[in-house]
Amino acid sequence: MKQEILLGNGAIALGLLEAGCQVVTSYPGTPSSEILPEVIRWVKSESLNTYVEWSTNEKVALDNAFAASITGKRAACCMKQVGLNVAADSLMSAAYMGTKGALVIISCDDPGPHSSQTEQDTRFMARLAKVPVLDPSTPEEARRMVALAMDLSEEFRIPVILRPAIRVCHARQSITYGDLKGNEKKGSFEKDPTRWAATPRFRLLLHGELNGKLREIGKRFDTLSDYNFHTLESGKTYPFGIVAGGVPYAVVRDLLMEQAREDIPVLKIATPFPFPAELASTFLEACERVLVLEETDTLIEYLLRDREKVLGRLSGHVPLEGELVPQVIHHALNHTLKELDLDPMEGESDPAVAELVKNLNLPVRKPTLCPGCPHRAAFFAIRKSKPKAIFTSDIGCYTLGLNLGVVDTCLDMGAAITMASGFYHAFSQDGVDQPIVATIGDSTFFHSGTAGLLNAVYNGARFILVILDNLTTAMTGMQPTPALGIRADGSEGKAVSLERIVAGCGVDFIEVLDPYDLKKMSEVLKKAGEYLKEPEGGIAVIIARHPCLIAYREEAVPEKKKVVITEDCAECNFCIDRFECPAIYHDQELGRTNINLQICSGCGVCLSICPKGAIVEAA
């Protein structure tokens, strides 16, 4: 046995390899991004022959893993919760078809939300698709649950979802682990069109089969005592109990243990669907009232049907949005205990200090693009050239173009393009010539750009699309994109050209440039604007290509320029407001605008932005 401090995502990766998972696919997204890299770390160190891939999107990842699972292999696919929306089409159908080997979908939730568009609850997606869902409380439990999920999936031939929340994924815990396994089982495909290519007539039968599986699994979950259990003493009744699952269970368990509150029983539900109904009934019968603490929505609360006894979000006892951090749980618990005339828990934090801190008027720390980020250069040129445009954008580091006033919309992956065409038609219908500039990152374009671009071309939309190509998937941790020809494990793959895809979508105006060259970028934007107005014009695509400074530390700025601000500076703050480079700041002590050379990347882009020409290269 070995011991290591691991991220929850590392613990999940271990669980996959301990369970002999043979195929792992993923698309990166916080908080799930580290699972596949951690799998790869062990695949390499233990010389396993597990197949791994960064897929182009979550649906692609799920379809690939599903195919492996119906050859009898053990497969997994990892994504963030909103990624499961992209894969939902595949999930719903795969639930009916079932598996032959194992298919475990790891969908990581983000209560808060810290790094997502929504606080949606994957457990509801499992309920919708009718597949079992496991909800771990800690990294260690997540690691063990992967094996449980694999076994269940294989035994019942059903996809199983593991739903770790961000406080599992990004928790660190010391983990002890055993032997890891690679590709040990040979795959085979038995043709069965009534299942693997089922028409609606057979789908009805498959639905019945799925319902039967869920009934059996529900019974199993009633007795799955390592994960679902209560702390009732037999024959005793209680005025109050807690029903908890996932991360909130860990918080409740710590709180009750620290304060030795043995008078409050707990029902832990780690498998909210199919619901362990019998276990829950036993608990409800012994308690006059129960408070449900679960993330992120109200699945357990809905499934506990007694509206008199059950308190939670629906009754106003637990906040409907936001993360259930320990102080929120402590407060909700005390509020409920006091309402029921029971002793509250001790040690609730002093709310006065929060007020005190609020009155300090601390600076708001907005995330910003890094010094030298090529996106900043592109955004600066776009705003300067097209000040009246609607700026549709997308999901990635460049969403931070918000700070530069060059991101007006951010809906979902790929929507920079689809919303641009939507805006075009909405205005053109009114006879209005509204300029539109869409920005999308390279990885996001590969993920969901092409269908929208094809559609826009086909339906005659006219806008400028700038593909911000920094040659990596930066926000989620520098995963390679299909354009690089480097695969997840570092091996060589076939590089796929962005230009060729864009041309293949029917775009006739394609210009590739380096956004560091602001002059060139402005010229091309002007030319693109003219192209939109030509009778034969259409969509103009500019590929703004410059490597990310984090991913390509050495190559991204080959000739570093030393920049200074001269006495010509009028302190107009144009550079600070419109360029927003963390290295340009107002120095309180000097009383003037200054360059922080510690963090300046030396990219030199700012040399051409100052209206007074006060930013110059040092002699």
Add this chain to the structure above:
Amino acid sequence: MKTMNVVLCGLGGQGILFMTKILSQAALRKGHDVLGAETHGMAQRGGSVVSHLRLGNARGSLVEAGAAQVLLALEESEGYRNLPFLAPGGALFANTSSPAFPREEIRGYLAEKKILCRGVPATSIATAMGASLSSNLALLGYYSAFAQDPFNPDDLRETIAEISPDRFRDANLTVFDAGFQRAGEEKKD
């Protein structure tokens, strides 16, 4: 053992995750169960970053407000922002060169809750050692002079030597030692 709770905070890019890693690894070496929570994703691009570390028999990775014994802040304002985490009798170590630290408005609160409060010029210490981006190690060195098992200076030093990448090992140790020495000098005063 009662759970020991540490909160580390600062801005994205200041090396909070590495500082947390050193403390966790040091605790693991001494046989403690370690649990922590980290910030990943967009906030790492210069936003507020917080990291939690818990030693003992805890299951939840987050420290509750009012329950941290130690708060390490790589930036003064972030230290104030995370003040609600500190328990009465806890300690705040903040990277600052401001002579006005801690701000007037919170002095009453710190005294009432018996919170030890130390401003550490960690960035200047690191810069003087030629490693301006290693204020995290300077702050850690300073803190270690006040810390107890498993975070005493020798334990942390050994851990830093063990987990630093080769090319940074010597520099990391030099900055850590400089932070530690600064605390010693101040204690004498």
